[in-house]
Amino acid sequence: MEKLVVHGGQPLTGTLSVSASKNAALPLMAAALLPHGVTVLDQIPQLRDITTFSHVMRITGASVQCMDRKLTIDASRVDFPEAPYDLVKKMRASFYMLGALLGRCGQARVSLPGGCAWGPRPVDLHLEGLKALGAEIDLDEGYVVAHAPRGRLSGGSYRFEPSSVGATVNLLLAACLGSGGSRIENAAIEPDVLVFCEMLTAMGAKLEGIGTRTIEVEGVAELHPVQFSNCPDRIELGTFMIAAAIAGIPDQPVVMTHTRSDHLGNEFLDAFQGTGAKCIIDDSNSTITVTAPERLTPVSITTGIYPGFPTDLQAQWTVLLACADGSATVTDQVYGDRFNHIPELARMGLMAHVSGNQVTVQGGKPLSGARVMSTDLRASVSLVLAAMVAKGTTHVGRIYHLDRGYEALESKLSQCGIQIRREQYDEFAAVHQG
Numbered sequence: 001m002e003k004l005v006v007h008g009g010q011p012l013t014g015t016l017s018v019s020a021s022k023n024a025a026l027p028l029m030a031a032a033l034l035p036h037g038v039t040v041l042d043q044i045p046q047l048r049d050i051t052t053f054s055h056v057m058r059i060t061g062a063s064v065q066c067m068d069r070k071l072t073i074d075a076s077r078v079d080f081p082e083a084p085y086d087l088v089k090k091m092r093a094s095f096y097m098l099g100a101l102l103g104r105c106g107q108a109r110v111s112l113p114g115g116c117a118w119g120p121r122p123v124d125l126h127l128e129g130l131k132a133l134g135a136e137i138d139l140d141e142g143y144v145v146a147h148a149p150r151g152r153l154s155g156g157s158y159r160f161e162p163s164s165v166g167a168t169v170n171l172l173l174a175a176c177l178g179s180g181g182s183r184i185e186n187a188a189i190e191p192d193v194l195v196f197c198e199m200l201t202a203m204g205a206k207l208e209g210i211g212t213r214t215i216e217v218e219g220v221a222e223l224h225p226v227q228f229s230n231c232p233d234r235i236e237l238g239t240f241m242i243a244a245a246i247a248g249i250p251d252q253p254v255v256m257t258h259t260r261s262d263h264l265g266n267e268f269l270d271a272f273q274g275t276g277a278k279c280i281i282d283d284s285n286s287t288i289t290v291t292a293p294e295r296l297t298p299v300s301i302t303t304g305i306y307p308g309f310p311t312d313l314q315a316q317w318t319v320l321l322a323c324a325d326g327s328a329t330v331t332d333q334v335y336g337d338r339f340n341h342i343p344e345l346a347r348m349g350l351m352a353h354v355s356g357n358q359v360t361v362q363g364g365k366p367l368s369g370a371r372v373m374s375t376d377l378r379a380s381v382s383l384v385l386a387a388m389v390a391k392g393t394t395h396v397g398r399i400y401h402l403d404r405g406y407e408a409l410e411s412k413l414s415q416c417g418i419q420i421r422r423e424q425y426d427e428f429a430a431v432h433q434g
């Protein structure tokens with residue numbers, strides 16, 4: 001197994017280039033299954049989740065080739081409409097295969113994803129929504145078995161409550177090639193969904209209301225393959241901004257390039273500026289300059305749907321609060337028990353108390369290096385952030401979680417002055433060394 005070894009206390013300086021978005025790439029890949037022919041996706045990050053999803057797509061008969069962050073997906077042949085448990089259990093986004101295969105083949109057999117590291121993540125809205133669009137759905141030995149009667153979904157109307165990113169994507173994948181019209185109310189308006197809708201439109205899908213809470217789809221008989229460019233990763237950008245705020249030197253701005261700052265959402269930007277960190281965004285939204293304040297002011301946040309504070313940034317925010325003077329809270333209204341990072345951060349000296357869906361952080365107490373363990377993707381990066389400001393050396397274990405979603409993190413950070421390196425380790429031996 002691999003771990004990251006971080007010697008804390010080094011300042012972050014220089015320029016960080018933001019990679020392309022993982023969460024936007026996965027729906028784009030799923031969309032590439034809809035047309036017959038070769039779709040080319042540019043700006044696809046080199047990450048484990050992308051490799052996993054490529055495997056899931058290959059099972060169906062599609063060919064997926066990756067070179068230099070360009071994915072070439074040949075969906076001329078898609079003749080096995082199934083997503084097996086062994087792959088779906090590795091990554092929940094594989095559940096996008098349900099909508100994609102239902103749209104493309106009129107049938108799908110996709111493993112239920114089950115829980116995840118931070119608790120239950122239901123898919124009831126995906127299933128109810130697809131039924132409302134005309135799908136017949138049964139459960140069989142842990143698999144969702146879906147059919148479109150007469151080969152194509154008739155279409156229909158569905159209102160999400162709550163709004164769901166994943167379920168909005170799944171319904172759109174299924175509805176575009178339907179025989180009739182569909183209406184999705186309280187649709188997700190996260191940037192990932194917008195970019196996905198742009199690609200569907202480029203492929204010939206008939207969508208109205210993109211970027212609003214109501215999307216109308218007029219089914220078409222076929223879509224055509226396209227070449228399409230993915231957007232930058234807003235969660236990586238937010239993570240880097242937090243890194244600059246906690247580990248940057250006052251008066252020495254850290255520059256983030258290849259950004260889409262308009263994808264961050266106002267609540268994150270407002271909270272960030274409330275801490276005293278200075279943030280200058282260039283006119284094209286593609287560069288952000290962050291200057292750390294002398295002292296960080298604690299700002300409480302509550303996660304919410306876009307443009308709310310992203311749930312994918314709350315673990316990192318907890319580390320920022322640990323570095324601020326005073327007490328503040330992190331409340332997760334999207335995933336109410338996403339706090340696996342707290343006990344690990346506590347091993348580094350974090351003073352925090354979890355109650356229900358809220359953690360109260362008492363900041364200003366120095367963190368110290370320790371052996372800690374990643375439990376999920378965002379939790380693992382919060383440990384790296386904490387390690388950067390901790391006194392001494394931190395060993396962050398099980399970084400296969402981190403590799404799902406952060407491209408070349410250690411090389412990006414080390415180029416900016418952070419002492420961080422990847423090492424092999426034997427977890428069993430490490431346990432006995434204490």
Ligand code: UD1
Pocket residue numbers: 023121122123124125126127162163164165166167188190304305306310311312333334335
């Ligand atoms: C969530 C994030 C998304 C992020 C992704 C990966 C939000 C709104 N969504 O997307 O930005 O990229 O995690 O970490 O922040 N729900 C149900 N039934 C369902 C589906 C969802 O009850 O069938 C609930 C969830 O429990 C949650 C809410 O709806 O409380 C929003 O979930 P959803 O947007 O679907 O989450 P993800 O697609 O996982």
